[in-house]
Amino acid sequence: MQITLRAIWAFISRPVVATVLHGAAIWIWHVPALFEAALQQGFLHYAQHASLLGTGLLFWWVLLPRPGREHACGNAVMHLFFTSLHTGLLGVLLVVSPKLWYPANAVGSDLWGLSPLEDQQLAGLIMWIPAGLIYGGAALLSVAFWIQTSSRRHQAPRSCASSNPHRFTSVFTGRCCQASFFSQLRYGLGNDGGSFMARCMSPLACSRRRT
Structure with missing residues (x-):
């Protein structure tokens, strides 16, 4: 019924x-x-x-x-x-x-x-x-x-980058990640790059790195 x-x-x-x-x-x-x-x-x-x-x-x-x-x-x-x-x-x-x-x-x-x-x-x-x-x-x-x-x-994906040039949206989680991107290019990905990618794939927002 x-x-x-x-x-x-x-x-x-x-x-x-x-x-x-x-x-x-x-x-x-x-x-x-x-x-x-x-x-x-x-x-x-x-x-x-x-x-x-x-x-x-x-x-x-x-x-x-x-x-x-x-x-x-x-x-x-x-x-x-x-x-x-x-x-x-x-x-x-x-x-x-x-x-x-x-x-x-x-x-x-x-x-x-x-x-x-x-x-x-x-x-x-x-x-x-x-x-x-x-x-x-x-x-x-x-x-x-x-x-x-x-x-x-x-506007949601763009708001992340517009507020800070070093912020971007993770393509895996759709969340805002903040990191020193230029330092990754300077020193290469290496071991630290792996942790950097892991943070961006995580549901938690990435914290800002200091170089």
């Missing part, structure tokens, strides 16, 4: 799957017949909100940048861009449609001084522009996180 649940979670937590599930929930529940049925039947109403909330949480949990998932930032930007496109398209359809999609949902629009069609157009506009800005902002956040973590990885 545990293995089955882990396999299911591993599958649905893939960025592609999470994006498709979230997009499918949005479009399916905006089909007029299903939307109207959800307004009339309590079970469908709860199912509608549960599926939209569940797939939305899954979508953002999978795609938002966090430590340990730097390599997935590029894919996250692509999925966020795709989601902004299809949700924006749905919003545009609601804005430009001359027909009221959800007549049963038009109750109360007059409280805001709007006709039912204007209320639908306003909802589509909100889905199109403000929601699109949220997806775009999340994509920019992912790009910034990606660039920041990448620059840190590239």
